Amino acid sequence: MVLDTIVNKIKEYDTIIIHRHVRPDPDAYGSQVGLAKIIQHSFPYKNVYTVGDEDPSLSFLAIMDQIKEETYRNALVIVCDTANQARISDDRFSFGKELIKIDHHPNVDTYGDVSWVNTEASSTSEMIYELFLHGKSMGLKCNDEAASLLYSGIVGDTGRFLFPSSTEKTFRYASDLVTYNFNRTELYEQMYNTKQNIARLKGYILQNFEISEAGVSSVKITKDKLKEFQITASETSSLVGVLGDIDGIRAWAIFVEEEELIRVRLRSKGPVINEVAAKYNGGGHPLASGATIYNWAEMQQLIADLEQVCLDYRV
Numbered sequence: 001m002v003l004d005t006i007v008n009k010i011k012e013y014d015t016i017i018i019h020r021h022v023r024p025d026p027d028a029y030g031s032q033v034g035l036a037k038i039i040q041h042s043f044p045y046k047n048v049y050t051v052g053d054e055d056p057s058l059s060f061l062a063i064m065d066q067i068k069e070e071t072y073r074n075a076l077v078i079v080c081d082t083a084n085q086a087r088i089s090d091d092r093f094s095f096g097k098e099l100i101k102i103d104h105h106p107n108v109d110t111y112g113d114v115s116w117v118n119t120e121a122s123s124t125s126e127m128i129y130e131l132f133l134h135g136k137s138m139g140l141k142c143n144d145e146a147a148s149l150l151y152s153g154i155v156g157d158t159g160r161f162l163f164p165s166s167t168e169k170t171f172r173y174a175s176d177l178v179t180y181n182f183n184r185t186e187l188y189e190q191m192y193n194t195k196q197n198i199a200r201l202k203g204y205i206l207q208n209f210e211i212s213e214a215g216v217s218s219v220k221i222t223k224d225k226l227k228e229f230q231i232t233a234s235e236t237s238s239l240v241g242v243l244g245d246i247d248g249i250r251a252w253a254i255f256v257e258e259e260e261l262i263r264v265r266l267r268s269k270g271p272v273i274n275e276v277a278a279k280y281n282g283g284g285h286p287l288a289s290g291a292t293i294y295n296w297a298e299m300q301q302l303i304a305d306l307e308q309v310c311l312d313y314r315v
């Protein structure tokens with residue numbers, strides 16, 4: 001099966017380079033670096049590298065390696081948590097000898113010589129722990145550092161075990177992971193530490209969201225607002241969940257204006273929204289997606305499409 005193949009490939013190669021998606025989140029870092037730590041701990045003589053754009057807000061989890069192009073020669077490349085090739089951070093990913101994809105997003109782009117995609121998994125970090133369990137008898141070993149990273153990834157992608165993607169398996173793996181020695185309190189403090197300007201933008205979103213009859217909520221954050229709150233467009237990603245608890249909201253969209261485009265973050269409590277996302281240059285999970293539009297007129301169309309999805313859901 002595919003898990004055997006992946007473990008055997010890991011054993012076969014002396015150099016392994018691990019990538020993940022652009023604009024990383026804790027699951028991207030957690031699965032990427034967690035896997036690297038497992039491989040390094042199991043096979044200390046191997047050269048294992050993690051690459052991609054550095055995100056200062058996640059540097060408490062890991063710092064990326066800087067490697068030369070020639071390192072890719074005869075290397076095994078593994079990409080974690082990334083649905084399509086365009087989203088892979090560091091486009092040298094194709095320079096290796098073989099490529100493996102490990103992911104939990106809908107399989108829109110089946111890249112790689114070996115591909116393991118499980119959309120039922122809460123996170124790619126959960127899949128990496130499963131890979132470890134499977135590979136234990138084949139020589140894989142986990143340590144505290146790996147456990148801490150995988151745990152962060154699971155916590156991040158499940159919204160602290162709140163989202164419906166948290167399964168019995170998620171909890172089982174999490175309960176295994178917390179038996180390792182790492183400081184959970186410190187980890188949570190780092191993951192959920194909120195900067196003051198972000199807290200104020202959160203207040204703005206809560207004051208200014210709109211809501212329709214069918215339960216579609218939307219908020220528009222213009223370039224001027226970002227400037228006023230001194231926030232970068234990418235920093236708004238942590239705020240997408242704030243409308244989730246509000247009575248009457250079934251699906252919501254946060255529109256963030258960047259230089260050349262408007263980024264849309266979509267969430268839902270039931271109606272499937274990734275098809276709407278796909279219509280607007282995006283995609284993702286059925287209940288959590290992203291899209292891109294190019295003017296505010298398109299925003300109205302997108303909201304109308306969400307409205308339809310919510311109406312259909314009610315019937």
Ligand SMILES: [Mn+2]
Binds near residue numbers: 122157
């Ligand atoms: Mn993920």
